[in-house]
Amino acid sequence: MIDPKLLRASTAEVAANLARRGFDFDADAYLALEEKRKALQIETETLKSEKNASAKQIGQAKARGEDIEPLLAAVKSFGDRLDEAEAGLEEVLEALRDIELGLPNLVADDVPDGSSEHDNVEVRRWSEPAAFPFDPRDHVSLGADLGLLDFDAAARISGSRFAVMRGGLARLQRALVQFMLDVHTSEHGYQETYVPYLVQAAALTGTGQLPKFEADLFKTTDETPFYLIPTAEVPLTNLARDTIFDADQLPLRLTAHTPCFRSEAGSYGQDTRGMIRQHQFEKVELVHLVPASQSEAALEELTSHAETILQRLELPYRVVSLCAGDIGFGATKTYDLEVWLPGQNKYREISSCSNCGDFQARRMKARVRNPETGKPELIHTLNGSGVAAGRALIAVMENYQQEDGSIRVPDVLKPWMGDTEVIGG
RNA sequence: GGAGAGAUGGCUGAGUGGUCGAAAGCGCUCCCCUGCUAAGGGAGUAUACGUUAAUAGCGUAUCGAGGGUUCGAAUCCCUCUCUCUCCGCCA
Numbered sequence A: 001m002i003d004p005k006l007l008r009a010s011t012a013e014v015a016a017n018l019a020r021r022g023f024d025f026d027a028d029a030y031l032a033l034e035e036k037r038k039a040l041q042i043e044t045e046t047l048k049s050e051k052n053a054s055a056k057q058i059g060q061a062k063a064r065g066e067d068i069e070p071l072l073a074a075v076k077s078f079g080d081r082l083d084e085a086e087a088g089l090e091e092v093l094e095a096l097r098d099i100e101l102g103l104p105n106l107v108a109d110d111v112p113d114g115s116s117e118h119d120n121v122e123v124r125r126w127s128e129p130a131a132f133p134f135d136p137r138d139h140v141s142l143g144a145d146l147g148l149l150d151f152d153a154a155a156r157i158s159g160s161r162f163a164v165m166r167g168g169l170a171r172l173q174r175a176l177v178q179f180m181l182d183v184h185t186s187e188h189g190y191q192e193t194y195v196p197y198l199v200q201a202a203a204l205t206g207t208g209q210l211p212k213f214e215a216d217l218f219k220t221t222d223e224t225p226f227y228l229i230p231t232a233e234v235p236l237t238n239l240a241r242d243t244i245f246d247a248d249q250l251p252l253r254l255t256a257h258t259p260c261f262r263s264e265a266g267s268y269g270q271d272t273r274g275m276i277r278q279h280q281f282e283k284v285e286l287v288h289l290v291p292a293s294q295s296e297a298a299l300e301e302l303t304s305h306a307e308t309i310l311q312r313l314e315l316p317y318r319v320v321s322l323c324a325g326d327i328g329f330g331a332t333k334t335y336d337l338e339v340w341l342p343g344q345n346k347y348r349e350i351s352s353c354s355n356c357g358d359f360q361a362r363r364m365k366a367r368v369r370n371p372e373t374g375k376p377e378l379i380h381t382l383n384g385s386g387v388a389a390g391r392a393l394i395a396v397m398e399n400y401q402q403e404d405g406s407i408r409v410p411d412v413l414k415p416w417m418g419d420t421e422v423i424g425g
Numbered sequence B: 001g002g003a004g005a006g007a008u009g010g011c012u013g014a015g016u017g018g019u020c021g022a023a024a025g026c027g028c029u030c031c032c033c034u035g036c037u038a039a040g041g042g043a044g045u046a047u048a049c050g051u052u053a054a055u056a057g058c059g060u061a062u063c064g065a066g067g068g069u070u071c072g073a074a075u076c077c078c079u080c081u082c083u084c085u086c087c088g089c090c091a
Helices: A004-009 A011-020 A027-063 A069-076 A078-102 A139-146 A151-157 A167-187 A201-207 A233-240 A292-312 A359-364 A389-399 A411-416
Strands: A121-126 A243-245 A252-261 A280-290 A317-321 A333-341 A346-355 A366-369 A376-378 A380-388
Touching (some): A027 A078, A069 A078, A139 A167, A167 A280, A167 A389, A167 A411, A233 A252, A233 A280, A233 A359, A233 A380, A280 A292, A292 A317, A292 A346, A346 A389, A359 A366, A380 A389
Antiparallel strands (some): A121 A317, A333 A346, A346 A380, A366 A376
């Protein structure tokens, strides 16, 4: 959520910032509502104040043993007026809340202009795509020939956009997860965390997936439904919900390996081949909870932590700074890591690292006590994939493939692969 | 799933319809006293929102959550959530 005070005081500036995203904010409608809110709130609170004073007088009179009948009569008329004012106020507040929850975060000043992914700016590149002495194949073809990646079986069980993996390939994904968790916990100072995969709507509202992106989520049909997490960002970041941290508890670095579930509504026709875009995939997530002053530096660090994984795996990648038009709803600035996929002959997103500023913290009331003033202040939250295991698996398959269709096991994964040095072949 | 008990401020814990945002103690902050330490005395010590130039005043809300009764609810009624104990079941 954008700071309501800022929204109120600097409506035009906020609208201009949101316009960089291509978001059309109806400032006039908002301001009209806000004016109504102000009038109604003042009226309501004044009436309540009068009512409270009257009730207090009655109590005092009664304590003195006086006749309270005349006072009672005088107070009767308050009820209806107050009910009416309160109902009106509630309606306006709800409308305002809908608007506020639907507004994306402000983008940072150093976010490049642009309207789509084509305008994203490459920040740096690591390593170079290897030259293959043969025509590199994509992971679908490799996996099928190995007999270890089976979309047909998945389709019989669950439908499209699911995968079944077997043997060395399934193990390779597990190795990737283990490797990533170990690096982040032992070298980057993250606390390994186990979290629920089913969450309440409030958690998703806290991180910003709701109310706007319900269609992208899987949801149970209970009266109070559970939602399947689309990313561990949701439970990890919500660990800060409704809490006031002591200054010395921050910064907090959390990591978790979870499956992620996405209905991918609106993605039909995109990446239908293979394992790039699935309803269910594995991911190691990184989350930082930091005091406001530290979030810019934290984004650089978090991004470098994700980069470390790709470097150790010796996978060529590039870092792009997302342009204003491509940046996610809750983020104020985002770096995407794009890994080289020889089978597709292009870079594809494998991690997205975002600074959400206080946008999520405000929604979930996550605060830290300022040691100097003693007052609670909103924290800043960051998240990033460190990295997506499914896509990392694809990247390893395609970058480590050999002419006979077998796949070499990257050196750093060997501790989890037993005697297996090559899958297939 | 069944039975019972409970949920109050940073913590402990009082409060069963009326100056209760809430006693008392602990903790914390400041001041005084004081060779040091210990002890002692005094004052202060929630959050959010609104109004405002203001983290000054003033107002509103908050005693697990949501509804209700009442002029007035931490206190009465209803629904829900969570925690604890016992039983059952289970990985």
